[in-house]
Structures are given as C-alpha cells and as structure tokens.
Amino acid sequence: MTERDPTLMSGIPELVVLRLLAQQEMYGYEIARSLKVLSQDALTLGEGVLYPALHTMEARGLLRSRPKQVDGRTRIYYQVTPRGRKRLERLTASWQRVSEGVDRVLGAPSHE
Amino acid sequence: MTERDPTLMSGIPELVVLRLLAQQEMYGYEIARSLKVLSQDALTLGEGVLYPALHTMEARGLLRSRPKQVDGRTRIYYQVTPRGRKRLERLTASWQRVSEGVDRVLGAPSHE
DNA sequence: CACTATACCTCGGCTGACAAGGTATGGAAA
DNA sequence: TTTCCATACCTTGTCAGCCGAGGTATAGTG
Numbered sequence: 001m002t003e004r005d006p007t008l009m010s011g012i013p014e015l016v017v018l019r020l021l022a023q024q025e026m027y028g029y030e031i032a033r034s035l036k037v038l039s040q041d042a043l044t045l046g047e048g049v050l051y052p053a054l055h056t057m058e059a060r061g062l063l064r065s066r067p068k069q070v071d072g073r074t075r076i077y078y079q080v081t082p083r084g085r086k087r088l089e090r091l092t093a094s095w096q097r098v099s100e101g102v103d104r105v106l107g108a109p110s111h112e
Numbered sequence: 113m114t115e116r117d118p119t120l121m122s123g124i125p126e127l128v129v130l131r132l133l134a135q136q137e138m139y140g141y142e143i144a145r146s147l148k149v150l151s152q153d154a155l156t157l158g159e160g161v162l163y164p165a166l167h168t169m170e171a172r173g174l175l176r177s178r179p180k181q182v183d184g185r186t187r188i189y190y191q192v193t194p195r196g197r198k199r200l201e202r203l204t205a206s207w208q209r210v211s212e213g214v215d216r217v218l219g220a221p222s223h224e
Numbered sequence: 225c226a227c228t229a230t231a232c233c234t235c236g237g238c239t240g241a242c243a244a245g246g247t248a249t250g251g252a253a254a
Numbered sequence: 255t256t257t258c259c260a261t262a263c264c265t266t267g268t269c270a271g272c273c274g275a276g277g278t279a280t281a282g283t284g
Contacts, residue, residue: 010122010241010271012210016217023220029231038220042213048273051233056271072280073231092218098124099211101154105128106204108135108150122240122272141262160242163264168240184249185262 003060003087005094013045013053015095018080018088021063027075028054054078062087115172115199117206125157125165127207130192130200133175139187140166166190174199 016039020031032050035043045053057063062084068075080088128151132143144162147155157165169175174196180187192200 004270006241006270012214013272016214019217019220027231035217038217039213040216042209043217046273047231047233048235048275049271052271055233071230074280075231095214095218097154099214101151102124102128102207102211104152105131105147105150105155106207108131116239125241139262158242159262159264160244160266161240164240167264183261186249187262 003062005090011091012043013049014057015088015091016043017045017050017053017057018062018084018091021078021080022085022088025077025079027068027077029075031078057084115174117202123203124155124207125161126169127200127203128155129157129162129165129169130174130196130203133190133192134197134200137189137191139180139189141187143190169196 016035017031020026020034020038026034028047028050031054032045032047035045054063054065058065058078061081063078064081065076065078068077128147129143132138132146132150138146140159140162143166144157144159147157166175166177170177170190173193175190176193177188177190180189
C-alpha cells in the first residue's frame with residue numbers, strides 16, 4: 001500500500017502527526033493532547049480521525065508501533081520510520097507551497 | 113442546501129474562488145488561469161474540481177451566475193452574493209487559524 | 225457508587241477532490 | 255482542407271479520508 005500526494009492539501013492530520021512523532025515516540029491519546037496544546041487549540045484531532053489515521057499510516061510503513069503497559073493501562077507508542085521521514089519532508093514542502101499560494105491569493109488587493 | 117464548515121480545512125478551492133470573485137466578476141476558465149498566476153503555480157484547480165465547485169456554491173446561494181456571449185463563445189460569469197461574502201469571512205478566519213496552528217506545530221523544536 | 229480521565233477501538237455516512245472523458249467554437253498553421 | 259491548439263463549458267464515477275457517534279475497559283476521586 002503506497003501513499004498518494006494530496007493534490008490540494010487536505011492531509012493535515014497526517015502531516016502534523018508525522019511531525020510530532022519525528023520529535024519523539026508518542027501514543028495516541030498523547031498525540032491528541034499535544035496537538036491541541038501546541039496549536040493553541042487551532043487543531044483538534046478527534047479520535048475518529050486520529051486512530052484510523054495512525055492505523056493507515058502504519059499499514060503504509062510510515063509508522064511503527066509497540067504496545068506498552070503503564071499502570072494497568074495499555075498504551076500504543078508510535079515512531080516514525082525512515083519512509084515516514086521522507087513522507088514528512090514531502091508533505092512539509094507541499095504544505096509550504098500551498099499555504100503560501102493561498103496567502104498570496106488572499107492577500108491580493110481587494111480594490112483600487 | 114446549507115454549507116458546513118470544514119472541520120480541519122480542506123475547502124481551499126471554495127475559499128480561493130470566493131476570494132477571487134469578491135474582487136470582480138469572473139468566468140470559470142478565467143478563474144482557473146488567475147488562480148494559477150496569482151498563486152505562482154502553487155494552486156491549480158483542474159476543471160473536474162472547479163466546475164462542480166462553482167455549481168454547488170451557486171446551489172448554496174454563495175454565487176450567482178449569468179451567461180454572456182463573447183465572440184460566439186459562451187462564458188458564464190459568477191459573482192459573490194452577500195451570503196457568499198459572509199462565508200468568505202468565516203473561511204478566511206478559519207484558514208488563518210488552522211494554517212497558523214499547523215505552522216506552530218511544524219515550527220516546534222526538533223531536538224534539544 | 226458514580227463520575228471523570230485515561231486509553232484504545234470500529235462503524236457508517238458523506239463530502240468533496242480528482243481523473244478521465246465529452247461537446248463545441250475560433251483561429252492559426254500545414 | 256485538415257489539423258491543431260486555445261478557449262469554454264460540462265458530467266461521470268471513484269475513492270480517500272474526515273467526522274460523529276458509538277463501544278470497551280481501567281484507575282482514581284468524591
């Protein structure tokens with residue numbers, strides 16, 4: 001199973017999750033909380049988005065996971081594979097391109 | 113038929129089209145070309161995206177259209193309705209929020 | 225005992241992006 | 255003439271993936 005590039009950038013969940021995990025191993029619940037805090041509430045990944053996303057990313061070889069028991073609770077820690085890092089680079093570049101493009105359009109003069 | 117807010121922002125086509133049309137009446141083909149130029153090739157709306165988008169936006173009362181004959185060719189000019197302008201405001205705010213959020217996450221320290 | 229926070233998950237729906245195709249005109253080149 | 259490109263519109267079918275709503279289970283607190 002291979003990844004396709006989002007032509008017009010929707011894959012924000014994938015991008016930010018990869019970015020977080022590139023810094024350190026984390027588990028799902030932690031990712032959700034971190035994202036909210038880091039983005040200052042601008043980004044909130046619901047569990048119906050996050051968990052499926054993690055699973056498909058792992059299936060695509062972008063992430064690896066390992067379960068860990070902590071206080072009788074199971075956490076599943078994810079880390080980025082080399083392939084995931086490449087993907088992160090591409091998505092980041094793509095995001096920059098697109099977001100700058102949008103900003104240019106938005107910034108175009110209204111009148112005069 | 114009413115609009116729903118994109119929870120995590122995908123509706124870039126809708127946003128930029130509204131923005132262009134808020135400046136001046138334009139027809140489809142023109143919108144596509146303008147977008148490419150303005151965004152410096154970062155944004156390219158294929159016709160399979162653009163035309164359906166225009167139609168649904170009109171159906172939702174965000175746009176109004178009128179056909180015009182020019183040199184034996186039919187152009188369909190679109191303009192933004194008041195409702196469309198409100199939508200544009202919301203989408204713009206939402207875009208700013210989200211894109212800043214993403215940038216904050218991307219900008220978070222890698223190491224140290 | 226109830227409630228909240230933690231921590232994982234799945235299901236079904238729907239939107240909307242996209243590729244690929246189709247029609248038709250005008251003008252320029254061959 | 256015919257071919258080709260640019261203009262200008264359109265539809266169809268597909269599919270990813272976002273989302274809400276639901277479900278399970280444990281630990282700790284009031």
